[in-house]
Amino acid sequence: MRGGPLARxxxxxxxxxxxxxQPRSIVxxxxxxxxxxxxxxxxxxxxxxxxxxxxGGAAEGGRTPSIWDTFSHTxxxxxxxxxxxxxxxxxxxxxxxxxxxxxxxLDAYRFSISWxxxxxxxxxxxxxxxxxxxxxxLDALVxxxxxxxxxxxHWDLPQELEDEGGWANRNxxxxxxxxxxxxAAEFGDRVHTWSTLNEPFCTAYLGYASGVHAPGRTxxxxxxxxxxxxxxxxxxxxxxxxxxxxxxxxxxVTLNFHVIRPDDPESADDLDAVRQIDxxxxxxxxxxxxSGHYDDDLIHDTRHVTDWSFVLPGDTQLIHxxxxxxxxxxxxxxxxxxxxxxxxxxxxDGHGESAASPWVGVTDIDFVDQGAPYxxxxxSIFPDGLTELLVSLTExxxxxxxxxxxxxxxxxxxxGEDGLVHDPxxxxxxxxxxxxxADAIDAxxxxxxxxxxxxxxxxxxxxxxxxxxGILRVDYDTLExxxxxxxxxxxxxxxxxxxxxxxx
Numbered sequence: 001m002r003g004g005p006l007a008r009x010x011x012x013x014x015x016x017x018x019x020x021x022q023p024r025s026i027v028x029x030x031x032x033x034x035x036x037x038x039x040x041x042x043x044x045x046x047x048x049x050x051x052x053x054x055x056g057g058a059a060e061g062g063r064t065p066s067i068w069d070t071f072s073h074t075x076x077x078x079x080x081x082x083x084x085x086x087x088x089x090x091x092x093x094x095x096x097x098x099x100x101x102x103x104x105x106l107d108a109y110r111f112s113i114s115w116x117x118x119x120x121x122x123x124x125x126x127x128x129x130x131x132x133x134x135x136x137x138l139d140a141l142v143x144x145x146x147x148x149x150x151x152x153x154h155w156d157l158p159q160e161l162e163d164e165g166g167w168a169n170r171n172x173x174x175x176x177x178x179x180x181x182x183x184a185a186e187f188g189d190r191v192h193t194w195s196t197l198n199e200p201f202c203t204a205y206l207g208y209a210s211g212v213h214a215p216g217r218t219x220x221x222x223x224x225x226x227x228x229x230x231x232x233x234x235x236x237x238x239x240x241x242x243x244x245x246x247x248x249x250x251x252x253v254t255l256n257f258h259v260i261r262p263d264d265p266e267s268a269d270d271l272d273a274v275r276q277i278d279x280x281x282x283x284x285x286x287x288x289x290x291s292g293h294y295d296d297d298l299i300h301d302t303r304h305v306t307d308w309s310f311v312l313p314g315d316t317q318l319i320h321x322x323x324x325x326x327x328x329x330x331x332x333x334x335x336x337x338x339x340x341x342x343x344x345x346x347x348x349d350g351h352g353e354s355a356a357s358p359w360v361g362v363t364d365i366d367f368v369d370q371g372a373p374y375x376x377x378x379x380s381i382f383p384d385g386l387t388e389l390l391v392s393l394t395e396x397x398x399x400x401x402x403x404x405x406x407x408x409x410x411x412x413x414x415x416g417e418d419g420l421v422h423d424p425x426x427x428x429x430x431x432x433x434x435x436x437x438a439d440a441i442d443a444x445x446x447x448x449x450x451x452x453x454x455x456x457x458x459x460x461x462x463x464x465x466x467x468x469x470g471i472l473r474v475d476y477d478t479l480e481x482x483x484x485x486x487x488x489x490x491x492x493x494x495x496x497x498x499x500x501x502x503x504x
Contacts, residue, residue, distance in 0.1 A: 044449025046108035057091030070215035082464030112154035122158030167226035181239035188245035205358035212352035235319035254327030263337035292320035321447035327405035390440035408453035
C-alpha cells in the first residue's frame with residue numbers, strides 16, 4: 001500500500017462485530033502521479049438513470065401516479081414547480097437513447113423499472129403495456145451488446161401503497177416481493193444484474209423523517225420502520241428472484257454510503273458522533289443485509305424514538321440473503337462533531353433544507369462545513385473518500401464483490417459558441433474518482449465496475465431541473481441530447497480501458 005496512515009476512528013459502544021464502514025487502517029492516498037492507469041478487460045464501465053427522472057409519459061401506457069407524481073405536483077415541494085410529467089421523454093425516445101448508449105460503448109446500463117407502470121397501484125393486476133415497454137428496452141440493450149442492470153425500486157412507490165402507510169407499513173414489503181417475482185419471470189432471461197433497492201437511506205430518512213423527498217412525511221418513528229421494511233423488502237425480493245430465475249441470478253442492492261470523519265480525531269465526543277451517524281446511515285442497512293442483525297448501539301441510540309417492535313422473529317434471517325455484488329453510491333464525505341449547545345447547529349449534511357432532521361434520534365451532532373471545492377449541489381469534492389470507503393468495506397466484508405453504481409457531479413453547464421458543452425470540472429471529477437477506485441483495487445478491494453451518474457441531465461428530485469449531472473446535455477425545451485466533453489472523455493476511457501495521465 002502507498003500513502004500515510006489515517007487516524008483510527010474509535011468505535012465507542014459498538015459491538016465487536018459491528019460492521020463500521022469508517023476507515024480503520026492505512027489506505028492509499030489519491031493518485032497524483034502522471035502515469036496512466038489501466039483497468040482489466042472484465043471491469044464493467046456503465047452509466048445510470050432512474051425511471052421518474054427520465055421517462056416522462058406519466059399518464060401514458062397504463063401508468064398510474066407514484067409518490068413522486070403527488071409530491072412534485074404539490075406546490076412548494078420542488079424548485080420551480082417542476083415535475084417529472086415529461087422529464088426527458090425517454091418513454092418515447094428510448095430507441096434513440098439506446099443508440100447513444102451503443103455509441104458511447106457502455107458495457108452496462110443501469111436503469112430502474114417504474115413499479116406504477118408495470119403494476120398500477122402496486123398490487124393486483126399487472127399492466128402488459130408497461131411490461132412491454134421494458135421488454136422492448138431490454139431487447140434493444142441486449143442486441144446492442146449492453147448488459148442491462150435493472151433496479152426494482154428507485155424511490156417511485158405507487159401512491160396507493162403510500163395511502164396505506166407506505167414503507168412504514170409491513171405489507172409494502174410483501175407487495176414488493178410479488179412485484180419482484182413478476183419482473184424476474186418477465187425479464188429474467190435478459191437482465192444481467194438485479195438491484196433490489198436504490199439508496200434506502202433516502203427513501204426512509206428523506207421521505208419519512210425530514211420530508212424533503214416524497215412522500216414528504218416528518219415522522220421519525222415511521223422513518224425507522226421504513227428502514228426495516230425496506231430491508232425486509234430487499235430480502236424477500238432477493239429470495240423471490242432466485243426462486244423464479246434460479247440460484248445463478250445475480251442480485252445486488254445499491255446503498256449510498258456516508259464516509260464520516262471526525263472534526264477532531266483526538267476528541268472522544270467527535271468520534272462518538274461518527275459512530276452514531278455511521279449506525280443510522282450505513283449500519284442500519286449493512287447490519288441485517290450482510291451480517292443478519294441490527295447493531296446494539298443503533299437500537300440503544302434510538303430507543304427514545306421507537307421500541308423496534310416492527311422487527312419480528314425471523315426477519316433478520318429473511319433479510320440476510322447472499323448479495324452477489326454490493327452497489328456503492330458515493331458523492332462526498334461528511335465531517336461531524338459533538339454539538340456543545342452554543343450557537344446555532346451546523347447542518348452541512350448535503351440532504352436538503354428542512355425544519356425536520358433526517359438524523360432520527362440525534363440532537364447533539366453538528367455537520368461541519370468541509371470547504372471548497374464544491375459541486376453545484378454544495379457537496380465538497382473528496383475523491384480519497386471513495387478509496388477509504390471501498391477499502392473499509394473490503395476489510396469488513398472480505399470476499400464481497402463491489403460495484404460503484406453511482407458517482408458524478410452537478411455543475412452549471414452552458415452551451416458554448418461552438419455549440420458544444422465544455423465541462424472540465426466534471427471531467428476532472430470523474431478522472432480523480434476513477435483514480436481513487438484504481439487505488440482501492442491496488443489495496444485489495446474487489447471492485448468490478450463503475451457507473452457514471454448520470455447518462456443524461458434529468459429531473460433532479462426536489463431540485464427539479466436546476467441541477468445538471470449528465471454526461472449528455474438535455475435541452476429541456478427541445479429535449480435534444482448533446483454530448484458534453486465529459487461524455488466524449490468517458491467514451492474514450494471505455495474504449496481504451498486506460499485512465500489518462502493527469503494533465504493528459
